[in-house]
Amino acid sequence: MNKPAQQLTIWRALNAALHDEFTEDPSTIIMGEDLTTWGTGGGIYGVTRKMADVFGKERVRDTPISEETLISAGAGAAMAGTRTVVEIMYSDFMLLGADGLINQAAKSRYMFGGQFSTPLVVRSNGGSGIGKAAQHSQSLETLYAHIPGLEVVVPGTANDAYGLLRSAIKSENPTVFLEHKALYYDKGPVTKELIPLGQARVAREGKDLTIVATQLMTKRALEAAQVLSAQGVDVEIIDPRTLYPFDMETVFSSVRKTRHLLVVHEAVRDFGWGGEFVSNTVQECWGELDAAPRRMGAARAPIPYSEELEEAVIPSAQNIVDEALATVGRHTKLTV
Amino acid sequence: MNKPAQQLTIWRALNAALHDEFTEDPSTIIMGEDLTTWGTGGGIYGVTRKMADVFGKERVRDTPISEETLISAGAGAAMAGTRTVVEIMYSDFMLLGADGLINQAAKSRYMFGGQFSTPLVVRSNGGSGIGKAAQHSQSLETLYAHIPGLEVVVPGTANDAYGLLRSAIKSENPTVFLEHKALYYDKGPVTKELIPLGQARVAREGKDLTIVATQLMTKRALEAAQVLSAQGVDVEIIDPRTLYPFDMETVFSSVRKTRHLLVVHEAVRDFGWGGEFVSNTVQECWGELDAAPRRMGAARAPIPYSEELEEAVIPSAQNIVDEALATVGRHTKLTV
Amino acid sequence: MTVEITEATRFDLDIDGPSALELMSTIREFESRLPTYSEEGLIRGSTHPSVGMEAVAVGVSWALRASDSVASNHRGHAHCLAKGADAGRTLAEILGRRDGYCGGKGGSMHIGVKELGLLGTNGIVGAGIGLATGAALAAQAQGTDNVAVAYFGDGATNQGVLAEAFNLAAIWKLPVIFVCENNHFAQSATLEEMVAQPDLRRRGEAYGVPSVDVDGMDVEAVSNAAAEAVQRARSGQGPTFIVADTYRYLGHMAGDTEIYRTAEQVEQWKGRDPIARLAKRLLDSTVLDEAQLKAIATSALTLVDSAEEFAKSSPFPDVSSAFTQVSEDYR
Amino acid sequence: MTVEITEATRFDLDIDGPSALELMSTIREFESRLPTYSEEGLIRGSTHPSVGMEAVAVGVSWALRASDSVASNHRGHAHCLAKGADAGRTLAEILGRRDGYCGGKGGSMHIGVKELGLLGTNGIVGAGIGLATGAALAAQAQGTDNVAVAYFGDGATNQGVLAEAFNLAAIWKLPVIFVCENNHFAQSATLEEMVAQPDLRRRGEAYGVPSVDVDGMDVEAVSNAAAEAVQRARSGQGPTFIVADTYRYLGHMAGDTEIYRTAEQVEQWKGRDPIARLAKRLLDSTVLDEAQLKAIATSALTLVDSAEEFAKSSPFPDVSSAFTQVSEDYR
């Protein structure tokens, strides 16, 4: 099954996934703002490039600015049998459609006793790092992971972006698919294989400390691992890739080996998804932990605009190094 | 400062708090659906009873069904200097106003560099138990606790309802105030003293196990404590009362004594606020815990309508007993 | 004269024949019993009867077929029954029983029937509007000539989603019919206090949606308006907004003190009763005689009796079902 | 001839005098420089210049006083400057500097100035509509005669919040003026494709809000319409919806390829330029002579030069400020 991998940016990988899935399944549609008329005709970050040319304006629709209805109509279209992708320009705006997502789509299968599938994907981007400030930079994935009936996907590499987007579209369940706005131009090999939702990826193997991280934080954790390696701490990095379904088993078996856990996310630390991973691990691996698991996340603050401030509120590679050392009980370098 | 306590139901206590606060501060207003024309003229659960008679229709307003604008206009009114209370009939409907709450009100102080106060209280009710089904029974407090800039209050007794509602209205910050729909008719002593946000309440003292719980779960934990006591497990119950600001110190010092922690909430267990309490406690009290802390919450499912199903998805007193025994390492009784 | 409210038979029956009357009578009987069930503790939570409003659901449904979609609201049993839902299974759902359409998980506010295109009654005022718009989008994108109907109240017209959906449906010419059951109240709020421009049609027109007023107490008028709207939608000409003037005779839900209206007003509206009106018309035009009318009334009663029997004797669902059907586990 | 755009002086100046011209010229100059700042990396994220649209903000603000509230949108610098915001501090905020109105935390899309009643530019299309409605509610509830203005684009008229706010403002006669800057595009979406009924006024009227069209390229026309609306609001007669026909000369934001419009269309609109038009009118009516006109242009330049100098020389905020001002800790 190993196809030769192409080097693609994340936005290209997403674009390819859409093209491939739309080619394979004619019951797919996509709608959103500025999908076909912005830039070179591919939406704000290019992800829908050439979709309208290939699949037509019936299946690829530019919409008015009406997020509430885009999401609830997306749910209705999905319930009526059309695999529907809704692009929301920034995930902060998804809050305008929270009713459609949380009260309708997420509950449609259960409330009606299993009759309906709701193959809806709401695609958007989260994350900070490019100066978009408080209302265009949030990492709100935890909100959706808390809602029964929703799947939450947070791809961090081009390969994951491709394979998970195709799986999300094929899924019979409503899925929140959150890209990271600062990673669209990151390049990586793409095998064009489907990746099932609910399987974590081991981004780095190591034996002293398990770091669970997604997207930008995985990148920073990898940087931190270099530094830590030089200091004699061998880090294993696990990217869950989907927050729900979640793959705790991969985390547990890693922790059983490393006996230490640090969860790092860009979402605000307080009440963020790190708590779920820490709590589950503590309960499952109690006797196998050598130290208290720790969590890192954004400060309890909105994302500020000015560059240094923006950098300050989310974990840096150096912060991760420090916290990793603290987790394994090497407090000397701890500066935060 | 100890005034004589009156016995009041929770809805009466809330009503008294509103009356007292509106009398004290003429810059207060309240708006919502059916506030003055339903039942005996006091909103769906009576909380605004006689408010219009006393304070007039200028300050006590019946609104159209427009939750999005009620909440965002509430934010605007608060920014413009009016202490504003918005009643949303069920907290599930607050999702329609998620933009106003999360993107606007929560961020208004920070984004604008500290210039604005936003003394907005969005009052509503959460919780299950009375057959209102999937879209009228959610416990979504975790979503708001995750958002920097918001305060989250979850009163469980008449006294707390009174004292915390007054504090919430006096607060310069936007506050989500979530009552519990199955507790409105619960009676208890009310001293009519203000209770500061961010102070947990020890609902029961004990030495073997700390249970953190709110609202209906506090009640059930108290029942469970009776049973456990007979089995030789002495439970301490802590009701945080506010999820943000949170009072971890009270939890830590209790756990240092009991060496065991169980968090119980009606919110869905997965990615619920229990993870925050467990993770913080593990990090702070690592060497002082005799066993892994555990969490309980609603099943990962919407709230079903039929009575036995509804009961099944949220923790019962018996479930709490079982989980408490498991937490302290007495697995014999564990049936769940 | 026995008419089963099933998808198969209903659509063969002519509006001028007895069946519209029978269906309305059945809905009337069905809905009238709800307050009693609530008092008896058979219904938990909230149930919203639509007694008085039968002509709207029946008139609209006359123009629909099984493959068309309907998104309903909290006051939605009539929409279900008129679309062909079985009274017994509908009531079983309202009573939280295993044989309910949703296995007792939904209840009154969440009755969906996939094979009838029923996207559910809904607990969120206004939410069905987005769902129906989406179903219409699906129909259009898949190239079928199915249509979708959204039923909602006057109160729901103040939800922003309606404006958004009007606009979206208008620019894309979506095959959706927006049906406002204007019964002049939203829970305890009067339309007069809650809108400044009481001509609700103008809301549709402002977004380019052809909009009509119709006497919601006259099933024939409703059915004509609906037929025109459905025809427009099926032929690719886009949405229609129908504002049906109607009234609910009972309280908003069980326990309503009704301090917001007078008993006289209720009585006045009963003078326009849609069932009595159709009965009189059929009698006057000698389509039916008194005996047949009586038989229809009896048959409605019998049908609801047996629905009640069916629902009451249906067992409560197995507790284990509380944990299933949250997501499809296709992996 | 130097006019500082400060609250104190601005409101004394007559619309027929030179100051409206000067203010518009200053805004033009201010906004025209933004793309360069973006290219130079001085501005991060998105900034939306309003070159071409100056007459709307200036015309509307002429009718306002400091205690009135304004809720703006993503294209909001002109709204701020016209309401009396200092150009230097505004630009400092856009550049993320310590002396910006929000200490660099907000940036272009989040500029609020409490003492000027500026409830902020806004990153969420449509969100200012609810905020302004709330500020109007506050004014009414507190018994002041302050008013509130919401500025938003044609694109924002498709957000449901506008319909809800229209209705709420109409039933409560809130002192709010809804100002739609219809520049015919929402990012890359054309108005023609995004609405089926292009007469946007009808949206206000449908909810009972008196609604007017105005030539948004004519500051006098805007100011007259605004004065009337403000007068209505102050005297308790409720909201007004003003639809100003206007155009943005530059791209939606830096990097816009503008494939959705032709260069000819842009040139055509420049023929209606609000600044040239007012200048000509003042010249024709001999209020000003050529030399004075030139002086005004120079003064605008000078003012923006010094704003730029001020902003660029302002230091970046202290990193510790990232963690403060999230909540008031009053306990």
Ligand SMILES: Cc1ncc(C[n+]2csc(CCOP(=O)(O)OP(=O)(O)O)c2C)c(N)n1
């Ligand atoms: C979003 C939302 N807001 C409020 C409610 C509470 N509620 C249920 S029905 C209702 C009145 C609805 O009035 P209308 O739309 O006219 O329908 P009617 O009940 O008159 O048939 C209200 C306020 C709700 N269920 N959902």
Ligand SMILES: Cc1ncc(C[n+]2csc(CCOP(=O)(O)OP(=O)(O)O)c2C)c(N)n1
């Ligand atoms: C809720 C929301 N949806 C989408 C966007 C992205 N966006 C920013 S400006 C804009 C276009 C707005 O058009 P309009 O309201 O006409 O204002 P204009 O830019 O033309 O002044 C869009 C789609 C946003 N910021 N917020």
Ligand SMILES: [Mg+2]
């Ligand atoms: Mg109604």
Ligand SMILES: [Mg+2]
């Ligand atoms: Mg525009």
